[in-house]
Amino acid sequence: MDYYVSTEHLSVGYNGIPLIENIEIAVRRGEILTLIGPNGSGKSTILRSIIKQLKLIAGTVVLEGRSMTEISGRELAKKLAIVMTERVRAELMSCWDVVATGRYPYTGRLGILSEEDRKIVDEAIRMVHAEDYADKPYTEVSDGQRQRLLLARAVCQEPDLVVLDEPTSFLDIRHKLELLEVLKSMARERNIAVVMSLHELDLAQKISDQVVCIAENRVDRVGTPEEIFRDDYIQKLYGIDRGSYNALFGSLEMEAVSGNPKVFVIGGGGSGIPVYRALQRNGIPFAAGILQENDLDFPAAKALSSKLVSVAAYRTADELMIRQAEELLRECGSVICCIGEFAEGNRANRELRDYAETQGILSDLARVLQKNRVVTADSKTSALLDRPEGYEAGTNRAEGGTR
Numbered sequence: 001m002d003y004y005v006s007t008e009h010l011s012v013g014y015n016g017i018p019l020i021e022n023i024e025i026a027v028r029r030g031e032i033l034t035l036i037g038p039n040g041s042g043k044s045t046i047l048r049s050i051i052k053q054l055k056l057i058a059g060t061v062v063l064e065g066r067s068m069t070e071i072s073g074r075e076l077a078k079k080l081a082i083v084m085t086e087r088v089r090a091e092l093m094s095c096w097d098v099v100a101t102g103r104y105p106y107t108g109r110l111g112i113l114s115e116e117d118r119k120i121v122d123e124a125i126r127m128v129h130a131e132d133y134a135d136k137p138y139t140e141v142s143d144g145q146r147q148r149l150l151l152a153r154a155v156c157q158e159p160d161l162v163v164l165d166e167p168t169s170f171l172d173i174r175h176k177l178e179l180l181e182v183l184k185s186m187a188r189e190r191n192i193a194v195v196m197s198l199h200e201l202d203l204a205q206k207i208s209d210q211v212v213c214i215a216e217n218r219v220d221r222v223g224t225p226e227e228i229f230r231d232d233y234i235q236k237l238y239g240i241d242r243g244s245y246n247a248l249f250g251s252l253e254m255e256a257v258s259g260n261p262k263v264f265v266i267g268g269g270g271s272g273i274p275v276y277r278a279l280q281r282n283g284i285p286f287a288a289g290i291l292q293e294n295d296l297d298f299p300a301a302k303a304l305s306s307k308l309v310s311v312a313a314y315r316t317a318d319e320l321m322i323r324q325a326e327e328l329l330r331e332c333g334s335v336i337c338c339i340g341e342f343a344e345g346n347r348a349n350r351e352l353r354d355y356a357e358t359q360g361i362l363s364d365l366a367r368v369l370q371k372n373r374v375v376t377a378d379s380k381t382s383a384l385l386d387r388p389e390g391y392e393a394g395t396n397r398a399e400g401g402t403r
Contacts, residue, residue, distance in 0.1 A: 003062075004029045004193040005050070005161055010059035012042070012049040018057045019045055020217050027193045027210065029160065032183065034204045035197040036228075037214035038238055043197040044085070044165050046214070050195065051082050051163050063161070077105035081154035083147075083164040090138040095149050098138050099125055102156025124155040128182055143170035151179060155186065162186065164196035168203065176200070180207050202250030205229045213237055244303045253303035254280055261287035261306040263368050264325075264332040264356075266349050270296040271338035275365055276304045284372050287332055289325055290317045290348050317348035326355050334363045334371065 006026035013019035020042045027033040035043040048054040050061050052068060061068045063079065071079070081102070090098050102124070103117045113121070125134050128148040133141050138149070147170055154162050167183070168176045184207060186192045198204040204211060204225070211228045213221040215237050221228060228234075229247040238245070242255045254277075263279060263286040265272050272288060277300070279286045288301040289309025301308050309325045311317050317325070325348075329335055335356035342350040356362040363371075 002028060004064060005195065006062045007050070008060045008062060010046075010049070010061065011057040012045050012054060013057050014045075014054070016057065020214070020219065021058070023059070023219055025210075025212050025219070025222065027195055029191045029193045030187055031209040032187050032194040032196070032207055033210045033212065034208040035195075035212045035214055036199075036201060036204050036237075037220075041214040042217060043214050047084075047163055047165050047195070047197060051080065052076075053084075074105060077157065079160045081157040081159035081162045083150045083154050083162070083167055085165050085169065093138050094134070095130065095136055095138050095141060095145075096121065096125065096134045099130075099134075099149055099152045099156060102153035105157060120156055120158070121152075124152040125149075127155055127185075128152045129178060144172065144175055147171060148175065148179060151182060155182075159192060161193045161195070164194070166197055166199060168198065168200060176203065183207065201229070201234065201245070205247075205250050246299045246303070249299065253300060256280065256304050256306060257283055257285040259285040259306065261285045261328075261332050262372065263287070263334045263336060263363075264289070264329045264352075265301075265305075265336050265338065266352055266356075267291070267297045267301070267338040268295050268346070268349065269339075271340075272297040273300045275336055275338055276300050278365060279368070280304045282369060282372070284368070287328055289328075290321065290352070316345065322348050322351055325352055329356055329361065330359065333361055334368050335361050336363060336365055336368060 003026040007023050010023035011018045011021040012023065023046060025033065035046060037043055045054065049056055063071060068076070100113060100117070100121045103113055103120060104111055107113060107117065125131055128151050130145065130148050130152060133145060138146070141149070147167060151167065162183070167179060171179060180203060183194055187194050208225055211223060211225055212219060213228060220237065221233070229250075231245060231247045234240070234245045234247055244253050245251075246253065257280055262284055265275050265279070265286055265288045267273070267275065267288060268291060273296075276286070276288065285306040287307040287309070288297070288305040291298045291301055291308070291310045292313055292315065293310055294313035298310065307328065309321065309328065311321065329352065337353045337356070339346070339349060339353070353362070
């Protein structure tokens with residue numbers, strides 16, 4: 001199958017005792033393979049075994065058609081670059097110097113860099129956007145900056161395979177994305193095979209060509225992101241029994257508040273999500289509706305609400321459902337409408353909003369929180385932050401709501 005690196009009947013572990021057995025994974029050049037799974041499942045153990053930091057219990061790691069046991073350390077250093085979680089001790093080195101160590105497999109015994117080597121180091125530093133602190137002492141930069149420098153060092157090696165253990169640790173959102181873009185460029189443009197572990201499922205879903213799922217000391221499943229990232233499977237893999245994971249959006253939701261709903265939220269098109277989360281965060285059980293099952297609000301409403309009034313995708317609510325929703329409105333005693341303008345096909349929710357208004361129970365998030373005695377350090381600021389974008393103070397409407 002022209003795999004660049006693969007494992008055959010691999011067993012890994014410690015002190016001769018296998019932790020995971022019969023590991024069969026493979027990746028081609030130009031592809032990214034990602035290991036996911038709960039903490040302690042063995043992802044790092046597999047990676048350390050592949051790169052020869054741990055002695056294999058059984059089986060073989062094949063690199064470019066050869067067993068890695070047959071490849072010398074110097075030759076392997078030109079083919080394989082490693083970015084692991086251990087801290088690099090570099091008390092007397094600048095950031096540039098640390099990156100430059102990636103060129104040592106190509107230098108003579110004295111480790112003297114040529115002009116070409118220096119150009120490669122500078123290019124790698126630019127690639128990870130580390131120019132601003134390249135001349136600083138390595139000990140004076142942040143953990144996130146160090147992670148980018150270690151990736152630059154791997155780039156300097158001009159490898160055919162890069163192995164990374166949780167490379168996005170310590171990075172903020174912007175730099176997580178930048179680092180993964182660098183990895184994708186390395187794989188696609190330089191035809192490098194990438195094997196790594198990630199905790200961020202949303203990132204693994206977006207960047208990986210193949211995903212290996214590790215759970216309960218075994219390889220549980222291998223497949224494409226489309227095959228792996230399904231709500232029911234991810235919940236099972238991680239043993240999620242409180243809260244939920246939405247594979248479509250790659251998002252987590254907290255557990256719904258128990259009890260009879262005190263608020264009915266009329267939403268749709270994403271307008272209700274911030275309100276659902278604010279109510280859940282403040283311990284207020286709520287009902288939501290009327291939502292189509294393909295609505296942007298539906299997954300969050302299903303996860304967080306005590307009761308949900310919904311219809312199948314592309315269907316409209318009938319009169320019986322509208323009457324039942326009105327009864328639920330009265331039982332709740334408060335109604336928040338997140339929709340500013342109603343489209344022609346959204347007659348049911350417009351009727352609910354109008355009905356709540358005639359009953360004198362139409363409210364907004366700030367008043368609902370106050371009614372339920374939610375105390376914050378700055379209730380005015382809190383209420384504004386929790387409202388949907390464009391929410392008008394003193395009204396029950398938001399500009400640009402679902403149509």
